[in-house]
Amino acid sequence: MENILQGFFYSFGATMKDVAPIIILIVGFQIFVLKKPIPNLKKVILGSILVIVGLTLFLLGLERALFPVGNLMAEQLSNPEFIKKHYHNPESWLAYYWIYLFAAMIGFATTIAEPSLIAVAIKANEVSGGTIKKWGLRIVVAVGVALALALGTFRIVTGTPLYLYILVGYIIVIIQTIFAPKKIIALAYDSGGVTTSTVTVPIVAALGLGLSGVVPGRNPAIDGFGLIAFASLFPIITVLAYAQIMELLNKKKK
Amino acid sequence: MAFFSRITKLIVYSSKKLMSAFLDLLPILLVISFFQLVILQQPFPQFYEILFGSTLVLLGLMLFIEGLEMGLFPIGESMAYALAKKGSLFWLLFFSFALGFSTTIAEPALIAVAQEAARISAESELIGSSESAKSSYALGLRISVAFSVGFAILLGVLRILKGWPLYYLIIGGYVIVMLITIVAPNEIIGLAYDLGGVTTSTITVPLVTALGVGLASVIKGRNPLLDGFGLIAFASLFPMIFSMLYGIVIFGL
Numbered sequence: 268m269e270n271i272l273q274g275f276f277y278s279f280g281a282t283m284k285d286v287a288p289i290i291i292l293i294v295g296f297q298i299f300v301l302k303k304p305i306p307n308l309k310k311v312i313l314g315s316i317l318v319i320v321g322l323t324l325f326l327l328g329l330e331r332a333l334f335p336v337g338n339l340m341a342e343q344l345s346n347p348e349f350i351k352k353h354y355h356n357p358e359s360w361l362a363y364y365w366i367y368l369f370a371a372m373i374g375f376a377t378t379i380a381e382p383s384l385i386a387v388a389i390k391a392n393e394v395s396g397g398t399i400k401k402w403g404l405r406i407v408v409a410v411g412v413a414l415a416l417a418l419g420t421f422r423i424v425t426g427t428p429l430y431l432y433i434l435v436g437y438i439i440v441i442i443q444t445i446f447a448p449k450k451i452i453a454l455a456y457d458s459g460g461v462t463t464s465t466v467t468v469p470i471v472a473a474l475g476l477g478l479s480g481v482v483p484g485r486n487p488a489i490d491g492f493g494l495i496a497f498a499s500l501f502p503i504i505t506v507l508a509y510a511q512i513m514e515l516l517n518k519k520k521k
Numbered sequence: 522m523a524f525f526s527r528i529t530k531l532i533v534y535s536s537k538k539l540m541s542a543f544l545d546l547l548p549i550l551l552v553i554s555f556f557q558l559v560i561l562q563q564p565f566p567q568f569y570e571i572l573f574g575s576t577l578v579l580l581g582l583m584l585f586i587e588g589l590e591m592g593l594f595p596i597g598e599s600m601a602y603a604l605a606k607k608g609s610l611f612w613l614l615f616f617s618f619a620l621g622f623s624t625t626i627a628e629p630a631l632i633a634v635a636q637e638a639a640r641i642s643a644e645s646e647l648i649g650s651s652e653s654a655k656s657s658y659a660l661g662l663r664i665s666v667a668f669s670v671g672f673a674i675l676l677g678v679l680r681i682l683k684g685w686p687l688y689y690l691i692i693g694g695y696v697i698v699m700l701i702t703i704v705a706p707n708e709i710i711g712l713a714y715d716l717g718g719v720t721t722s723t724i725t726v727p728l729v730t731a732l733g734v735g736l737a738s739v740i741k742g743r744n745p746l747l748d749g750f751g752l753i754a755f756a757s758l759f760p761m762i763f764s765m766l767y768g769i770v771i772f773g774l
Binding site (some may be wrong): 288293318437498 | 590
């Protein structure tokens with residue numbers, strides 16, 4: 268019990284540190300620059316307290332339960348003994364197929380639970396008058412992260428240079444931007460940045476560092492990075508692609 | 522009677538919200554159970570600990586989303602309206618920069634990554650291995666990233682005001698990233714790419730999104746969907762550019 272309370276206050280402190288500059292900035296601006304009270308002040312304060320307490324519990328729960336399990340599983344799946352048991356030739360990149368699948372599935376799952384993506388989906392749904400569905404956007408983004416992590420772990424196993432993948436990814440995004448419906452572009456670009464915050468980053472970082480520590484010839488310092496970069500790039504591609512496919516289907520109907 | 526019907530309403534409301542938070546979390550539970558039981562064929566380590574942690578995550582997510590719509594979105598929007606109404610470009614841009622800078626400089630994920638980067642750079646003998654050399658490198662990296670996020674939000678807000686098309690700026694940014702990648706030291710590239718992703722925290726995203734959408738809906742001729750989004754995209758692009766530049770300045774070409 269004592270442990271839980273300690274954990275709660277520790278993660279409450281961390282959240283407060285995160286929030287304090289924002290509170291100082293907003294209060295300072297209201298008092299010195301705008302010189303007007305915030306409308307619905309009581310409700311806003313209550314809402315902010317809910318956000319802070321909610322985020323504290325959320326982080327505490329992640330640290331106690333999900334991160335240790337996620338790390339443990341990443342370790343077990345990249346364990347040489349496990350790999351030998353499932354594939355005859357542990358030297359081949361194919362031997363790591365369970366890792367690719369795990370990376371894809373855990374990427375999808377953690378993205379669905381990502382609070383900042385939920386926030387952007389709520390806003391996009393509101394602004395588009397309901398044409399952009401909350402779950403639709405979240406699933407398309409999550410598929411992007413799944414592809415990103417599968418490819419990212421493949422890159423770590425094969426040791427191919429990161430920047431080549433990123434450059435190709437950028438070129439694909441640029442070409443898609445030319446042809447995609449203009450309305451979706453801003454949202455698509457934004458969905459790249461929101462996928463990687465509270466839930467996804469720690470599990471993904473553990474996976475990358477763990478994997479590059481196990482695969483012969485990889486250096487965690489150089490090869491361990493890059494998964495997060497992939498996870499911020501691919502959702503842009505999938506969101507743009509989804510919008511393009513929907514547009515094509517609509518045209519065919521007409 | 523009125524009291525009981527209020528309580529019933531509250532219970533129905535909360536259980537609906539709890540259900541939707543449960544759906545958000547369900548995929549993670551399924552993936553972990555599948556791999557643990559079917560592929561690794563091992564029992565759950567510390568089953569009750571996981572159950573308890575998941576309950577906390579569930580409650581936290583529910584409260585966060587409730588507070589989002591009650592607190593964070595309205596604050597972001599009312600700041601956008603008030604600043605647009607005041608009509609002072611200076612204060613609007615100052616607010617945008619300060620929002621980006623102040624939320625990033627203290628971001629725990631960034632602090633962790635900067636320290637890790639300093640450790641790695643010291644090991645590859647790019648910087649001195651003394652504690653002070655490492656901490657000044659880490660601090661420099663944090664400041665350049667925080668500065669770049671502040672600058673990104675400022676430029677993004679200016680874009681909404683002026684109605685510049687987003688894709689020109691983003692594509693231009695990509696081209697700059699590609700060009701700098703060619704000359705930047707290898708040690709900083711992977712790190713710089715990842716930094717783009719870690720700068721946008723869970724509290725910054727809703728605030729910044731509400732600010733952008735709020736501005737785009739008050740300013741005449743702007744469309745909230747076309748112009749309101751895009752601030753986060755800037756905030757993930759600029760740190761890559763600035764941290765690679767920082768690497769070039771520190772390590773040389």
